[in-house]
Amino acid sequence: MYPRANALGVVVKGNYILLEEQKGKHSKGDGFFYRPIGGTIEFGEKSDQTLVREFQEEIDVEITVKSYISCIENIYKIDQHTGHEITQLYMVDLQSKDLYQKEKFTVTDGDKITCAKWIPLEDVYSGKKVLYPSGLSDILAQEI
Template identity: 60%
Template sequence: MYPRANTLGIIINNNKILLEEQEGKHSKGTGTYYRPIGGTIELGEKSSETIIREYSEEIAVGIEIKRYIACLENIFRIDENIGHEITQVYLVEFIDQTLYQKESFKVVEGSKTTFTKWISLEEISDGKKILYPNGLIELLQKNI
């Protein structure tokens, strides 16, 4: 198995971050966890193109990149399996400003459906909500 190159787009509004809520096993146990919208970079695709595509595919919205934030390298274990992600992180914004009024978005990935939620940065920073990838909380505290 090789590291997976992916990208995440961070949208902030009124001190809240838009995150996909997921359930299942993760590196800190089992249960609810959160992750920004994003996905795997395809061969021949730039990470900036990937994040725009992922927002379009997953929640059917257009975004613009405000700026590149950083690259995170996340090595983790779930049960006996090791995961390794190299993640390009961008600060993005909705093209349609009225979308900031929506409470949630339906996320469709193949046969799996989840939802996004606006989660306060405070809940993420104080550990009340589990955020992935590892290191993203610290990155946001330094760069947002």
């Protein structure tokens, strides 16, 4: 098995960050956890192009990739399964400014439907909300 390469887009509105909310088992337990919008980098695709495609596919939104933030290598364990991701992180803007007023976005990823919503950055920094990939909250604290 090889590491999975993916890209995630960080969208910020004042003191809030747009995060997908998921529920289930994760490396820190069971329950709600959050992550920025994004997904797997396809063969022959640049990571910033992945974000444009994923935001369109998952929440039907056009974005502008503003800047590269960092790379996170995340090795995690859920039950007996070990996962390994290499994640490229970018700051992105929603192209339509009206979308910043929207409270929730429906996230469609294949057959899986979840939602993305604006989460207070304070909840992310304090650990009140479980954020993935591991280490992202520390990077955000330095970048935002």
